[in-house]
Amino acid sequence: MMRDLRRFWPPLVLLAAFHAAVVLAGFLAPYDYAEQHRDFPYAPPSRIHLVHLRPYAESPDGKSYPIEFLVHGRLFGVRPPGVVFLLGTDGSGRDVFSRLLYGGRVSLLTGLAAALLSLVLGTALGTIAGFFGGWPDQLLMRGGELMMALPWFYLLLAVRAFLPLHISAVEAFALLIAIIGGIGWVRPARLVRGVVLAGRENGFVQAARGFGAGSPYLIRRHVLPLTFPVVLTQATVLIPQYILAEVTLSFLGLGVGEPVPSWGNMLAEARQYHTIVEHTWLLAPAIAIVPLLLGFLLLADALSGQQVST
Amino acid sequence: MRYAARRLLHSLVLLIGVSLLSFLFANLAPGDYFSAMQTDPRISAETIAGLRARAGLDQPLPVRYAGWAESMLRGDFGYSLAYNSPVAPLVWERIRATLLLTGTATFVAWLLAIPLGIWSAAHYGGWRDHALNAALSLLLAVPDLVLAIVLLAGAVETGWLPVGGITSPGWDIMDAAARLRDILSHLALPAGVLVLGMLPVLTRHVRAGMLEALRSPFALNARAQGIPRRRLLFHHLLPAAANPLVSLFGFSLGTLLSASLLVEVVTGWPGLGPLFLDAIMGRDFALVLAVVMLSTALLAAGNLAADLLLYRLDPRIRVQ
Numbered sequence: 001m002m003r004d005l006r007r008f009w010p011p012l013v014l015l016a017a018f019h020a021a022v023v024l025a026g027f028l029a030p031y032d033y034a035e036q037h038r039d040f041p042y043a044p045p046s047r048i049h050l051v052h053l054r055p056y057a058e059s060p061d062g063k064s065y066p067i068e069f070l071v072h073g074r075l076f077g078v079r080p081p082g083v084v085f086l087l088g089t090d091g092s093g094r095d096v097f098s099r100l101l102y103g104g105r106v107s108l109l110t111g112l113a114a115a116l117l118s119l120v121l122g123t124a125l126g127t128i129a130g131f132f133g134g135w136p137d138q139l140l141m142r143g144g145e146l147m148m149a150l151p152w153f154y155l156l157l158a159v160r161a162f163l164p165l166h167i168s169a170v171e172a173f174a175l176l177i178a179i180i181g182g183i184g185w186v187r188p189a190r191l192v193r194g195v196v197l198a199g200r201e202n203g204f205v206q207a208a209r210g211f212g213a214g215s216p217y218l219i220r221r222h223v224l225p226l227t228f229p230v231v232l233t234q235a236t237v238l239i240p241q242y243i244l245a246e247v248t249l250s251f252l253g254l255g256v257g258e259p260v261p262s263w264g265n266m267l268a269e270a271r272q273y274h275t276i277v278e279h280t281w282l283l284a285p286a287i288a289i290v291p292l293l294l295g296f297l298l299l300a301d302a303l304s305g306q307q308v309s310t
Numbered sequence: 311m312r313y314a315a316r317r318l319l320h321s322l323v324l325l326i327g328v329s330l331l332s333f334l335f336a337n338l339a340p341g342d343y344f345s346a347m348q349t350d351p352r353i354s355a356e357t358i359a360g361l362r363a364r365a366g367l368d369q370p371l372p373v374r375y376a377g378w379a380e381s382m383l384r385g386d387f388g389y390s391l392a393y394n395s396p397v398a399p400l401v402w403e404r405i406r407a408t409l410l411l412t413g414t415a416t417f418v419a420w421l422l423a424i425p426l427g428i429w430s431a432a433h434y435g436g437w438r439d440h441a442l443n444a445a446l447s448l449l450l451a452v453p454d455l456v457l458a459i460v461l462l463a464g465a466v467e468t469g470w471l472p473v474g475g476i477t478s479p480g481w482d483i484m485d486a487a488a489r490l491r492d493i494l495s496h497l498a499l500p501a502g503v504l505v506l507g508m509l510p511v512l513t514r515h516v517r518a519g520m521l522e523a524l525r526s527p528f529a530l531n532a533r534a535q536g537i538p539r540r541r542l543l544f545h546h547l548l549p550a551a552a553n554p555l556v557s558l559f560g561f562s563l564g565t566l567l568s569a570s571l572l573v574e575v576v577t578g579w580p581g582l583g584p585l586f587l588d589a590i591m592g593r594d595f596a597l598v599l600a601v602v603m604l605s606t607a608l609l610a611a612g613n614l615a616a617d618l619l620l621y622r623l624d625p626r627i628r629v630q
Contacts, residue, residue, distance in 0.1 A: 146327045151568035151605050154586075158332065158602050161590035244453050248572060251455060252587060267459065271576070273473060276463045283463070286456040294451035301447075 011298035018292050022104040029098035030077045030084055034259045037083060037093035042279050045088045057084035088281035090269060100284050103261035107250075107289075110176055110262075111243030117181025118238055119188055119231055126192030127227065131200055131219055140193070144186040155183055156245060160254045169260040176255055180245050188234045192227045199226040233303050240296035247289060263289060313628075317617055321610040328606050329382070333375050336595045343391040343593050365391055378596075382603065388596035392589070397600040401582065405567065405604070407476055408574065408581035412566045414497060415504035419512055420559070422505070427516025428543055431524060446510040454507045458576040461503055471499050474578030500577040504570055508562070515558055519551030526550070553624055560616020564609035567601075 021028060037043075040060045047058040048067070056064040057078050065082025069075065078084040086097040129140040147155070159179050167175065199205065205222045213221075249255035250264025257265065263285035270276040276283060344361055347353045366374060381388050386396035393400055426442065433439045465471040472478060478492050523529060524547060532546050562569075567582060574583030582601055589597035621627050 145324065146331060149324050149328055149606055149610060150332075150602065151565060151609055153571065154568050154602055154605055157571075157586070157590060158598055159335070161593070161595075161598050244455075247453075248455055252572075252575065254590070267455070270459050270463075273462050273466050276459065277466045280463070283460065286459055289456060290452050293453065294448065297447060297451050 007302040008299070011295045011302065014291060014295035015299065018104070018295065019108060021101060022108050025098075025101035025105055027073065028075050029095070029101045030074055030086075031095040031098040033094070033099050033102035033261050035094060035098075037089060037095075039093065040083065040085070040089055041091050041093045043083075043085055043089040043093070044279075045281055046083070046085045048084075057082065059083050087284045088279065090266070090282060091275075096266075096281055096284050099261040099266060100263075100288060103263050103266055103285060104288070106173065106256055106260065106262035107243050107246050107264065108292075110173065110180070110246040111239045113177045114181035114184070114242040114246075115235055115238040117177060118184040118242075119235060121182070121185035122188030122234070123192050123224075123227060123231055125185065126189035127196050127219060127224065129189070130193035130196030131215070131223060137193070140189065144190055147183070147186045152183070153245075153248075156180065156249070157252075157254070159183065160249060169256050172256045173260075176246055176249060180242050184238060184242070188231065188238070191230050191234065195227045195230050196223055199223050202226075233300065236296055236300035236303055240293045243289070244293070247285075313621055314618055317614055321614050324610055325603075325607055329379065329603060330375070332599055332602055333378060334371070336599055337371060337374065343595070345593065365389075378599075382600075387600040387604075390589075390594055390597045392592045392594040392597070397597055400597065401585065401600060401604065404580065404582045404585050407579065408567060408570060408583070410476075410493075411497065411500055411574070411579055411581060412504065412570045415501040415508065415570070416562050416566065418501065419505045419508040420562075423509055423512035423516055424548075426509075427513045428520055428548065430513065430517045431520035432539075432543060434521060434524070442513075446513055449506060450510040452506075454503060454573055455576065457506055458500070458503045458573050461499060462577055465499055472496050473499070476580055496579075500570065500573050500579045503573050503577070507573075508569075512558070512562075515554060516551075519554050520547060523547040523551040553620060556620050556623065557616045560612045560614075560619065561609075562612070563615060564612020565605075566612075567605040567608050 043060040046060075048055050049058070049064070050056070051064075055067045057067050058064045059078075059082050063082070065078045065084075067076055067078055067084060071077055076084070085095050087100065088096050090096055090099070125140055129137040150158075156179065163175060163179075200218075200223060202222075205218060208218055208222055246255055246262065247264035247267070250257075250262045251267050251271075253265075253268065255264055256262045266282070266285045269282055270286070343365075344358050344367075347358055347361075348355075366377065369377075378388055381396070385398055387398045387401065388396070390397050390400060430439050430442045462473060465473055472495055476493065476496050477489075478496075481489065481492065484492060520543075528550075529542070529547060532542055537546065570579070570581060571583035571586060573579070574581040575587055578584075582605075586598065586601045588594075589601070
């Protein structure tokens, strides 16, 4: 399965870069995510030019200021009254580049945490159902069918609909993880159940049982390791799906709200399409998500070992 | 026939289960349509309690479920508190717009995916196959949301396509040809987004199915018999590869109501999507439930149709 290790490197490097950028947002971003420059709403990306090999940033008022590196615990910045907006500003004069980095924290972390929740739930329930069979198995399979019968995104929206709308950003964040992760456990559970069902018939499992091993030991030592490949593959599929779910929900105003940025609520400004036409740099989160999803996609392809892409 | 009856029964049980579950969840959820009024000091608690009683929200849960289920079966689909009318006439107009959009998109996507998938499988391993795959992988990584926003911005910028709605002003005085052109031009943008979103998945499935058929011994034999390539691909291999595609087709029929929600909201297509979102924001649970139930029913129907079609097409399934 792991014949061609080279195929793992490009997506892994890409994903590592994204996550590093997001984790280091406090260092890489020149401004705080909520810092407003009221004088410069919808400022276009700052022009950078080199004078004697030193970079200068042109403020929207036309004056240039030298860019300083490693000051005030930030990678780069400009001494006030100068400003530097690598990707312009939004309607409140907030730096889009900084918000993109901070917003990525919310979006990526939601994806990771929700996928973790789904996988833990799915693995636990799937293992129990597959290993013990009987009525828990029946209950799980029937219940899962019920969940699978609903269109996924509708289910997500409907569950979100039935919960309070106006809540704080932190609550919204926790709620998103709980909903997205709590809805998605069915598919991993069914896959894990299949693996466990086949795995418990293995000779070494039977032998261990013959030597008097109890069920908890058997599951932990012999059966769970068998499910690892399935869980890993599912993770590469679920994480991007969940990141996208967060972006979509926040875009629709059902996720994390202002002033905390997420890629979704940053894009919400694009719902007024004349805004986006005049201020194209507001599309930055939409552009950023494409290589991220591509990274996960390539990783999933490499894991499943299919010759899907070149 | 017994197979069909069994599958139908299964779908019905599933639907009833979903209705119970979603109704229960909707009613156990904190807050209802009248919750927003509680913050208004001009409306007394008694008034709100009275309104709740008039809407039947003070009844015990089983009674409410029975009432709701009866209204569902009668074809009213529940009573919307926000619009003060049965839900059915509200959704009916929207369903037509949604079906027009998703039907067109699904048709076009399949029309493109089948030849593309066959073409890609026929050139397996060659540069054309690789190029197409790379393009499709890239497309797969671009979510509908991003595609819709970017294409929308492009349409506004260039002015090539109208934005939002389903018809232009002056629709009433157009003749038939102008009306058709008008609808098509409005349809192009949202349908284009949906087609681009579906295309990679469908093409990959067609390709995978065809590859499997190509590698089978009967394909080798047919080739050795000197059957021309085109005839071999379309006549002999496509039917052999059809099984997973029929299932997939049933699934895409089933998602006709639910696939376009986001695209409708972004591009301003007056389908179920915007209505659903408004219902969520307004906590109009009857409307939310109706839309969920309708799309679930269609999904179940699509899967059922696929199974029955498979049963008809493939003798191997009948034997089991």
